[in-house]
Amino acid sequence: MLRTQASTPLAQARHTRVSSIDVVRGLAIVLMALDHVRDLWHTTSLAQDPLSFDTTTPALFLTRWVTHFCAPTFVFLAGTSAFLSLHRDGDYGRAQRFLLSRGVWLMVLEVTVISFGIWFDIFFRTTMFQVIFAIGFGFVVLAALLRLPARVIGGLGLAIILLHNLLPQAGPAEGMLGKFFYSLLFRPGFFQPSEGLSLLVAYPVIPWLGILLLGFGFGPVFQKTAPKRRKLLWLSAAVALGVFAVLRWVQVYGDPSPWAVQKTAMFTVLSFLNVTKYPPSLLYAALFLGLMFLALVLLERAQNAFTRFLTVYGRVPLFFYLAHWYLIHTGMLLLMFWQGLTWKELPFGSLEFGRPKTGVGVELPYVYLVWITVVLVLYPACRWYSRYKAAHPENKWLSYL
DSSP, X not given: OHHHHHTXXXXXXXXXXOHHHHHHHHHHHHHHHHHHHHHHHBTTTTTSXXXXXXXXXXXXXXXXXXXXGHHHHHHHHHHHHHHHHHXXXXXXXXXXXXXXXXXXXXXXXXXXXXXXHHHOOTTOOEEEEOHHHHHHHHHHHHHHHTTSOHHHHHHHHHHHHHHGGGSOSSOSOOHHHHHHHHHHHTSOEEEEEETTEEEEESSOHHHHHHHHHHHHHTGGGGGSOHHHHHHHHHHHHHHHHHHHHHHHXXXXXXXXSOOOOOSSHHHHHHHHHOOOTTTTOHHHHHHHHXXXXXXXXXXXXXXXXXXXXXXXXXXXXXXXXXXXXXXXXXXXXXHHHHTTOOGGGSOEETTEESSOSSSOSBOHHHHXXXXXXXXXXXXXXXXHHHHHHHHOTTOGXXXXX
C-alpha cells in the first residue's frame, strides 16, 4: 500500500530532505545547551528556582523559559522524521525493526552514558528518566502502531495531549513499585528504593508520547508542495497559539498552575507565560508547538550562514547531546578547582554532580559566555560527524547516533 501511495503526485518529493526541520532542530538543541550550562554553572541553580517570582529576575526567568522550546520541538520532530524516513524507504517491516531497536537503544543510553555524563558517578546512585528515554519509549510504541494511517496515529497523539491533564497527580497503585511505574508513565516523581539510591522521573513517557505521535501524524504536511506546506504551518501555528491564549486567559482547563497578577507588569506577563513542563500540560504543548510551527515556516526559505550553522547541529542531535553533557560537566569541575575547591570537597552521590549548592558557580552573563563557547567548541566535531555519516550510508550503526 505504501508504495502505491508513494507513486501519487503528492508524494513525489518524498526523497527531498526538508531543510527547515534540521534548522529548527538545530535551534532547539543549541538552546537546550543553554539550559544545561545554567543547571551546572549558574551560581544559584541548585538553591533557587529560576521560575519562582520570589527570587528570579526577568533575565533569569527568560533564560530558563526560552529553553522550554527545546523538548517539545525535539520530540515532535523525532516523530515527523520517523514518518519521512518511513516514506523514503517504503519498507514497513524494516522501519518497525529500526524504531524498536533505536527506541531500546535510546532508553539504555539514558540510564548509562547520559546518566554518567550528568552525574559523573561511577556508582550510578542517581538515575534520571529524561527526554531521551521518553523518545526511546515513543519509538517502541510507534513501532507497534506503524501500520495504522498517519492521521490515526496523529489523532491518538492529539488525544493524549488534550486529555492527560485529567489524570490524578498520584496514581491508584500501592507500594513503591506501583507508584514508580505510574510516575514513569504519567507524572514526574522521586523515589529512593534504598539509602543512597535515587530514581527521578522528569519526563513521564505518556504525555511526551502524545507529542511524538502528533509529530508523526503531521509528517504528511512535509510531503506537500512548499506553498501548501507553508499555509498549513501558518494555520497550525495560529490554532496552537490561539488555543493557548484563550484557555490561558480563562483558566478553565489545560494547565495546573494558574497565572496571577504579580508585583510588576513584567512579572504578570511572565506569569501568564509560565506554563507547566513537568509533565507537559496542554497549554505548554500548545504554546511551544505553536512557536515551533512559526519557526518552521519562517526559517524554511532562509538560506544564510546562521541557518547553515544550525543545520550542522540539527543533523546530528544525539551526537551533540551526548558530547555536550561531558564537555559542560568537565568544564564545571575545572571551574570548581579554579574557585578553590579540592577533589575531596566536591560532593558526589545521590542527586549530587560535584558542586556545592551555594558559594560557587558564575553569574548569568558568564553562563551565556560558557554556553556560546560550548556550542562553538562542538561545532567542528558535529560538522565532521555529519559529513562522515552522510558519506557512509553503508554503515548502518551510524543511524543510531
